[in-house]
Amino acid sequence: xxxxxxxxxxxxxxxxxxxxxxxxxxxxxxxxxxxxxxxxxxxxxxxxxxxxxxxxxxxxxxxxxxxxxxxxxxxxxxxxxxxxxxxxxxxxxxxxxxxxxxxxxxxxxxxxxxxxxxxxxxxxxxxxxxxxxxxxxxxxxxxxxxxxxxxxxxxxxxxxxxxxxxxxxxxxxxxxxxxxxxxxxxxxxxxxxxxxxxxxxxxxxxxxxxxxxxxxxxxxxxxxxxxxxxxxxxxxxxxxxxxxxxxxxxxxxxxxxxxx
Numbered sequence: 001x002x003x004x005x006x007x008x009x010x011x012x013x014x015x016x017x018x019x020x021x022x023x024x025x026x027x028x029x030x031x032x033x034x035x036x037x038x039x040x041x042x043x044x045x046x047x048x049x050x051x052x053x054x055x056x057x058x059x060x061x062x063x064x065x066x067x068x069x070x071x072x073x074x075x076x077x078x079x080x081x082x083x084x085x086x087x088x089x090x091x092x093x094x095x096x097x098x099x100x101x102x103x104x105x106x107x108x109x110x111x112x113x114x115x116x117x118x119x120x121x122x123x124x125x126x127x128x129x130x131x132x133x134x135x136x137x138x139x140x141x142x143x144x145x146x147x148x149x150x151x152x153x154x155x156x157x158x159x160x161x162x163x164x165x166x167x168x169x170x171x172x173x174x175x176x177x178x179x180x181x182x183x184x185x186x187x188x189x190x191x192x193x194x195x196x197x198x199x200x201x202x203x204x205x206x207x208x209x210x211x212x213x214x215x216x217x218x219x220x221x222x223x224x225x226x227x228x229x230x231x232x233x234x235x236x237x238x239x240x241x242x243x244x245x246x247x248x249x250x251x252x253x254x255x256x257x258x259x260x
Contacts, residue, residue: 035047039074044056044071044074044075046075046078054081055075055082057083057084057085058072058075058082058084058111059085060086060087060091061086065088065090065091068094069091072102072111076099076113076114080114080116081112081113081116082111082112083110083111083115083147083148085144088109092104092111095111095113101114103115105139107136107139108136108140108143109136109140110143110147115146118146118151122175123150123151123153124150124175124177125145125150125178125179126154126172126176126178127141127153127180127246128156128166128179128181128182128193129156129181129182130157130160130181130183130184130189131157131159131185132156133184133206134183134184137182137239138156138204138239140243141239141242142154142180143243144239144243144244145180145243148243149247150246150250153172155173159183159185160188163192166189166192170196173193174197174198176197176199177199177249177250178200178245178246178249179199179200180201180239180246181194181201181202182204183204183205183206183219183223184205184206184208184213184219185209185210185213185218185219186209187205187220188222190203190226191228191231193228194226194228194231199230201230201232202233203226203232203233203234203242205217205222205223206219206236216236219236220236
């Protein structure tokens, strides 16, 4: 199994050159659009999958519905998987009219088109959340990792106010390759999980809490000051970034990977 990410469009062009069905001049013309494509309002990084292993992800917040539809539809023509984050129901509905197979995860606010198929195996990525109010961010992390081809085990509402709820899942936690911990308030759950497991823990502070939590700043500072080793922290409410990183970690250490 190759460690190098594939690019179906580039593979097709190279294959056509090899079998003589595509001239060198025509191949150069097609390749000219591959590094990026300029839509006027956005420059699509069409080579990102080849460089990093996963295509460019669309951040929908701040974009018009028309812009989101245009970018999603164009990227769908270049690659098999499209992931769009922080999408509104209206944006998702408009995308589904162009790409009926697109899935909208309403809680996570994610649009996913043609996700990487999930292997039949025990989840190596686990997403843990402290409280029900943290679910939207936790689901953004979980759905992102799943779109990238990694089954996810969800362990929700296991905050430190009732620590026994977490400890009954210890066997699953011990078997994980990457764990995302999502918590607001004082953010203590990340330290607890980090002190239990050997795998990397990705802490996500959320903007859940009363006034002195300062919209997640208190949880962020607590997580940055975590005394457990092996805990990294992403930005407030950044479930996507945590889920993406967990999938990268699982890919790098998972079965079937060649040693570098």
